Amino acid sequence: MLLELVLSSLNESNESTILNKSIPLYLRKLNCFSAGVLKKQDLHxxxxLIIPYVYKNSKDWEYVKSYxxxxxKSNYEPCLQLEHNNAVYYAYNLTNYGILILGRKKPFSINLINELNPIVNNLGIKLTQAYEHKQQQIVEKSLIESEQCLRTLLKTTAASILIFHNKRIIYANNSAEQFTGYDFMELVNLDISNLLHPDFKLFYENINTSELKEDKTLSSEVKILKKNHTEKWVNVNINQIKWLGLDAIIISAFDITQLKQTEQDLINAKEEAEKSERLKTAFLANISHEIRTPMSGILGFTELLKTPHLTNEKKEKYISIIEKSGDRMLNLIxxxxxxxxxxxxLMSIKYSEVDVNEQLNNLFNFFNLEATNKGLKFKLNKTLANSPVIIKTDYEKFYAVLTNLIKNSIKYTDTGSIEVGYTIKKETNFIEFYIKDTGIGVPLSRQKAIFERFIQADIDDINATQGAGLGLSISKAFIEMLGGKIWIKSTKNEGSTFYFTLPFNT
Structure with a gap:
């Protein structure tokens, strides 16, 4: 009988099967009227299991179970005994598993009580092993399912995921491959620093598993280099993770290049707006001076003309000053x-055929006297001097640009010469004009600024303070409207050469 009890659970490994096979055998072989199992869970x-099941709702069973x-809870003896309502109950300790309760009408002999102790203890060991095996299977299944879910998530997420150990990548998802340009085999075992822009090497050095606390995320914005050396900005979140038994670091990255560009564009736009506002304020202050100066000349010398008995020489001098002030005022307006x-x-373009040689001759006749009076030599250099050179452009804008550039050269040149000419670039179908002088020049740092609205070159000549700073800006706008471009080559104190191009279609 006792051997049969021992063998009842010998080859079984399922907790439920052991209980349902062994406990009825105990009930029958030991002539018990009831048998039950209480499983230990924490402190309760x-x-x-209860056999027969109807006994479950009896007051006797509730009392015995509670007892x-x-x-x-306080006495872990191999066997406890209770007499209740003309019956004897035995509670055997099932090792760490729980309690086996047997109910009989007559008590066991002392020998049987002692002989049952190791048998029940063995049953408890089998039940504990079966329970632990089941729990291990549940945990393993859960880990496998979790890993499968994690891998599925890593594969399908839009974030670029990299997992690395000891600074070397041990896993990369599909998004990371697509974003970096490296395939999986190229990424695995790659040093993480190879993906970082040189400016962020210090960030790489500071990534340390020991410094990452559990459930703590480190976030940062860094610049990376793709396989083709393209620079990209990414927002990274860094966490510690267990991966294949290793203490690893997982990085999830999102492309924020466009966002960073937008931020920079906003900063640039703000700076440009502030700069434009400063320039307009300076312009308004300057324009008031530019208007008052010629107006003072006009009004002042007009009043002087009323002086009785003025000589003809003084009258001509006053009238000349009034005319110059009027020209200056008109030019400003x-x-x-x-x-x-x-x-x-709102500026419109009116195209017509313009003879370049004819217009240069007109400008030479107009400005030569002014240049000569200042002691300057005025030269023309016409590539095709003996035949018309026709371009289709806006005559007024073309004439205004040349006039403005020549006037500037005369204004900022005290000695030497001024040369105006052109060359025809047949390979590009452009005609290139130049105005060269031996004046004070423009510093390299200011050569771009002189074409901006309301800005004049930061030059030493006192005459630089005269004018509203609009001439070159207007010239640049006109040339670009006509399909060309304008630029300057200059050396301070040696002179300047202004160039501009216009389309040339023969």
């Missing part, structure tokens, strides 16, 4: 009107 005991549960039209996109 939970009923998991042995309380006793076992025209420039203001032009720049306003340009900004409002």
């Amino acid at each position: 005991f939970k009923e998991i 042995f549960s309380n006793k076992q 025209n420039n203001i009107i032009d720049i306003s039209k340009i900004e409002a996109r």
